[in-house]
Amino acid sequence: MYSDKYSLCFQPDALLIEQVKMMKDQLGEVIGWYHSKNSLAHLTIAEFQASEKDIARMHQQITRCCSGFTPVDTYLTAFGTYPNGTFFLEVDALAKPQLKAYAQKLFQTLQLKNAYKCTDPHLSIGRKLEEAKIQQAYAALKQPNLSFCCNQIVLRRLNMERRQFDIIQYYPFLSQPITEETQLTLF
Numbered sequence: 001m002y003s004d005k006y007s008l009c010f011q012p013d014a015l016l017i018e019q020v021k022m023m024k025d026q027l028g029e030v031i032g033w034y035h036s037k038n039s040l041a042h043l044t045i046a047e048f049q050a051s052e053k054d055i056a057r058m059h060q061q062i063t064r065c066c067s068g069f070t071p072v073d074t075y076l077t078a079f080g081t082y083p084n085g086t087f088f089l090e091v092d093a094l095a096k097p098q099l100k101a102y103a104q105k106l107f108q109t110l111q112l113k114n115a116y117k118c119t120d121p122h123l124s125i126g127r128k129l130e131e132a133k134i135q136q137a138y139a140a141l142k143q144p145n146l147s148f149c150c151n152q153i154v155l156r157r158l159n160m161e162r163r164q165f166d167i168i169q170y171y172p173f174l175s176q177p178i179t180e181e182t183q184l185t186l187f
Contacts, residue, residue: 009042048115071151
């Protein structure tokens with residue numbers, strides 16, 4: 001069965017997307033092209049392969065989860081790195097546990113097979129950077145003081161021509177009480 005590559009992400013607002021784009025452009029002037037330079041700001045939850053049929057099923061599940069999620073004020077006031085060469089904006093200590101909980105709820109609900117699952121919410125600036133370029137990034141970019149209200153998740157599909165993900169669906173957080181489907185017992 002034919003499948004595409006998809007990405008599920010927390011999506012910041014237009015202002016933060018523009019602020020991060022300016023940051024990425026500034027870094028590009030110092031170190032040249034790098035992985036994620038042209039990617040719109042997002043916080044990855046998962047990347048996975050799926051068919052159109054899978055996506056139709058997931059759409060209802062994601063909608064149900066997000067309708068129960070409450071918006072989260074999210075602050076990005078420090079940079080961080082991972083050993084794989086990712087240079088990123090760190091999510092603050094108050095928002096991070098809430099975003100992790102939302103991601104876990106989605107993982108449990110969607111039951112994604114062979115998926116990359118992000119367990120540490122962050123906003124990547126650059127990926128696969130050598131240590132020298134990471135040090136240049138720390139030197140070139142001033143201490144961040146960014147924030148956004150995390151109030152939606154997006155589903156993105158990889159556009160093979162552009163080698164970038166395109167948003168195909170928005171899922172707003174609606175703060176509605178969720179009635180869990182409970183299994184009834186006979187005794």
